[in-house]
Amino acid sequence: MKCPFCGSFNGQVLDTRQTERSSAVRRRRVCLECKKRFTTFERLEDFTIMVVKSDQRREPFDIKKVREGIMRAVEKRPVSVEAVDALVNEVEQDLTKEYVMEISSSAIGEKILEKLWDIDMVAYIRFVSVYRKFADIDTFMQELKKLKKENLKRERSRSQL
Ligand SMILES: [Zn+2]
Structure with missing residues:
Protein backbone atom coordinates (compact mmCIF):
# COMPACT_ATOMS: atom_id res chain seq x y z
CA MET A 1 0.00 0.00 0.00
CA PHE A 47 -7.98 -10.48 -0.54
CA THR A 48 -10.20 -12.51 1.75
CA ILE A 49 -11.76 -15.86 1.14
CA MET A 50 -15.38 -15.79 2.16
CA VAL A 51 -16.86 -18.81 3.83
CA VAL A 52 -20.44 -19.62 2.95
CA LYS A 53 -22.08 -21.28 5.92
CA SER A 54 -24.87 -23.82 5.78
CA ASP A 55 -27.48 -21.12 6.38
CA GLN A 56 -25.99 -19.16 3.44
CA ARG A 57 -24.49 -16.51 5.68
CA ARG A 58 -21.02 -15.42 4.64
CA GLU A 59 -18.10 -14.63 6.86
CA PRO A 60 -14.41 -14.04 6.21
CA PHE A 61 -12.31 -17.17 6.36
CA ASP A 62 -10.65 -17.38 9.73
CA ILE A 63 -7.76 -19.80 10.10
CA LYS A 64 -8.05 -19.52 13.88
CA LYS A 65 -11.45 -21.20 13.74
CA VAL A 66 -10.02 -24.04 11.70
CA ARG A 67 -7.31 -24.51 14.29
CA GLU A 68 -9.77 -24.40 17.19
CA GLY A 69 -11.94 -27.05 15.57
CA ILE A 70 -8.99 -29.34 15.04
CA MET A 71 -7.65 -28.75 18.55
CA ARG A 72 -11.01 -29.77 19.96
CA ALA A 73 -10.99 -32.94 17.89
CA VAL A 74 -7.49 -33.98 18.98
CA GLU A 75 -8.00 -33.16 22.65
CA LYS A 76 -6.29 -35.77 24.86
CA ARG A 77 -5.16 -37.63 21.77
CA PRO A 78 -1.52 -38.41 21.04
CA VAL A 79 -1.35 -35.67 18.43
CA SER A 80 1.33 -33.00 18.74
CA VAL A 81 0.67 -29.29 18.41
CA GLU A 82 3.19 -29.35 15.55
CA ALA A 83 1.05 -31.86 13.70
CA VAL A 84 -2.01 -29.68 14.20
CA ASP A 85 -0.16 -26.59 12.98
CA ALA A 86 1.10 -28.46 9.95
CA LEU A 87 -2.44 -29.54 9.16
CA VAL A 88 -3.76 -26.00 9.57
CA ASN A 89 -1.04 -24.70 7.25
CA GLU A 90 -1.88 -27.30 4.65
CA VAL A 91 -5.54 -26.35 4.70
CA GLU A 92 -4.69 -22.68 4.32
CA GLN A 93 -2.23 -23.35 1.51
CA ASP A 94 -4.75 -25.51 -0.33
CA LEU A 95 -7.24 -22.68 -0.21
CA THR A 96 -4.82 -20.04 -1.47
CA LYS A 97 -3.52 -22.34 -4.18
CA GLU A 98 -7.00 -22.88 -5.46
CA TYR A 99 -7.57 -19.13 -5.63
CA VAL A 100 -11.12 -19.47 -4.45
CA MET A 101 -12.92 -16.33 -3.40
CA GLU A 102 -15.70 -18.26 -1.79
CA ILE A 103 -15.83 -21.66 -0.24
CA SER A 104 -18.55 -23.48 1.64
CA SER A 105 -17.86 -24.32 5.26
CA SER A 106 -18.56 -27.96 4.39
CA ALA A 107 -15.82 -27.95 1.74
CA ILE A 108 -13.39 -26.71 4.37
CA GLY A 109 -14.62 -29.43 6.70
CA GLU A 110 -14.00 -32.07 4.05
CA LYS A 111 -10.47 -30.80 3.54
CA ILE A 112 -9.77 -31.05 7.24
CA LEU A 113 -11.28 -34.53 7.43
CA GLU A 114 -9.17 -35.74 4.54
CA LYS A 115 -6.05 -34.72 6.42
CA LEU A 116 -7.21 -35.78 9.88
CA TRP A 117 -7.73 -39.30 8.61
CA ASP A 118 -4.03 -39.91 8.37
CA ILE A 119 -3.28 -38.32 11.71
CA ASP A 120 -5.69 -39.81 14.20
CA MET A 121 -8.79 -41.94 13.73
CA VAL A 122 -10.47 -40.86 16.97
CA ALA A 123 -9.93 -37.20 16.16
CA TYR A 124 -11.36 -37.87 12.73
CA ILE A 125 -14.54 -39.39 14.14
CA ARG A 126 -14.89 -36.58 16.67
CA PHE A 127 -14.55 -34.02 13.93
CA VAL A 128 -17.10 -35.82 11.77
CA SER A 129 -19.61 -35.96 14.59
CA VAL A 130 -19.28 -32.27 15.40
CA TYR A 131 -19.07 -30.87 11.96
CA ARG A 132 -21.63 -32.97 10.18
CA LYS A 133 -24.06 -32.43 13.06
CA PHE A 134 -25.88 -35.69 12.70
CA ALA A 135 -29.59 -35.44 13.19
CA ASP A 136 -29.73 -38.72 15.04
CA ILE A 137 -27.64 -41.57 16.26
CA ASP A 138 -28.64 -43.80 13.31
CA THR A 139 -27.14 -41.44 10.79
CA PHE A 140 -24.00 -41.29 12.89
CA MET A 141 -23.78 -45.07 13.08
CA GLN A 142 -24.25 -45.30 9.32
CA GLU A 143 -21.44 -42.86 8.85
CA LEU A 144 -19.23 -44.88 11.18
CA LYS A 145 -19.94 -48.05 9.23
CA LYS A 146 -19.08 -46.27 6.02
CA LEU A 147 -15.84 -45.08 7.61
CA LYS A 148 -14.95 -48.59 8.69
CA LYS A 149 -15.47 -49.84 5.16
CA GLU A 150 -13.42 -47.02 3.68
CA ASN A 151 -10.75 -47.67 6.25
CA LEU A 152 -10.57 -51.34 5.33
CA LYS A 153 -10.33 -50.45 1.66
CA ARG A 154 -7.50 -48.04 2.40
CA GLU A 155 -5.67 -50.57 4.52
CA ARG A 156 -5.93 -53.10 1.71
CA SER A 157 -4.72 -50.73 -0.94
CA ARG A 158 -1.87 -49.74 1.35
CA SER A 159 -0.80 -53.29 2.01
CA GLN A 160 -0.73 -53.87 -1.73
CA LEU A 161 1.87 -51.19 -2.16
ZN1 LIG B 1 5.50 7.89 3.98
Missing part, protein backbone atom coordinates in the same frame (compact mmCIF):
# COMPACT_ATOMS: atom_id res chain seq x y z
CA LYS A 2 1.42 3.33 -1.10
CA CYS A 3 1.99 5.98 1.56
CA PRO A 4 -0.18 9.03 0.75
CA PHE A 5 2.48 11.34 2.18
CA CYS A 6 5.78 10.24 0.68
CA GLY A 7 4.74 7.59 -1.85
CA SER A 8 6.78 4.82 -0.25
CA PHE A 9 5.52 1.24 -0.38
CA ASN A 10 7.42 0.39 2.76
CA GLY A 11 4.56 0.33 5.23
CA GLN A 12 3.29 -1.75 8.07
CA VAL A 13 -0.22 -2.67 9.21
CA LEU A 14 -0.87 -1.66 12.80
CA ASP A 15 -4.47 -2.67 13.18
CA THR A 16 -7.21 -4.28 11.11
CA ARG A 17 -10.87 -3.77 11.80
CA GLN A 18 -13.95 -4.94 10.07
CA THR A 19 -16.38 -2.21 9.13
CA GLU A 20 -19.97 -2.44 10.31
CA ARG A 21 -21.31 -3.67 7.04
CA SER A 22 -18.43 -6.15 7.05
CA SER A 23 -17.92 -5.79 3.31
CA ALA A 24 -14.65 -4.00 3.93
CA VAL A 25 -11.87 -3.77 6.45
CA ARG A 26 -10.27 -0.69 7.82
CA ARG A 27 -6.52 -0.83 8.30
CA ARG A 28 -4.37 1.48 10.32
CA ARG A 29 -0.96 1.65 8.73
CA VAL A 30 2.33 3.34 9.41
CA CYS A 31 4.80 4.35 6.74
CA LEU A 32 8.25 3.09 7.67
CA GLU A 33 9.91 5.85 5.62
CA CYS A 34 8.22 9.03 6.84
CA LYS A 35 6.67 7.48 9.99
CA LYS A 36 3.27 9.03 9.21
CA ARG A 37 0.14 7.07 9.94
CA PHE A 38 -2.80 6.60 7.63
CA THR A 39 -5.94 4.53 7.28
CA THR A 40 -6.99 2.40 4.34
CA PHE A 41 -10.27 0.75 3.50
CA GLU A 42 -10.07 -2.47 1.58
CA ARG A 43 -12.82 -4.50 0.14
CA LEU A 44 -12.80 -7.99 1.56
CA GLU A 45 -13.32 -9.51 -1.87
CA ASP A 46 -9.92 -8.24 -2.86
